[in-house]
Amino acid sequence: MDRKKFVVYTALVCAGMGAAVGYGVSVRNALLPAIAFAIGFVLISLGRRRVTEVIEDERVIKISEKASRRVYQVFVTAAALIGVTLLALNRYIEVGYTLAFSACALPILYMIFYGYYRRRSL
Known part of the structure; x- marks a missing residue:
């Protein structure tokens, strides 16, 4: 294919x-x-x-890594700001807590995977 x-x-x-x-x-x-x-x-x-051609090469993987990192940075920052703003305005409390906790949980998850891949030989 x-x-x-x-x-x-x-x-x-x-x-x-x-x-x-x-x-x-x-x-x-x-x-x-x-x-x-x-x-x-x-x-x-x-x-x-079943694909016989090359789907990804090193360049595509490197671009994907950079894009993923930037999306992560933007999402965590935006989620933290929006979550804290919603909590401060006392509106949509559940959404605010969800965004704030997501902004806290994602860096922890990032550190876990970073530690794993740092020890593992790539």
């Missing part, structure tokens, strides 16, 4: 997953979205193995 066919295949699997999740939510069945996600993950993983 070439890369273009894999992209179409992945889009079709994701569309099927979206339909299954939407149907599961509409009939109030929590198990159906979980099963759809698991099956979709397996199908995409199996499809990726």
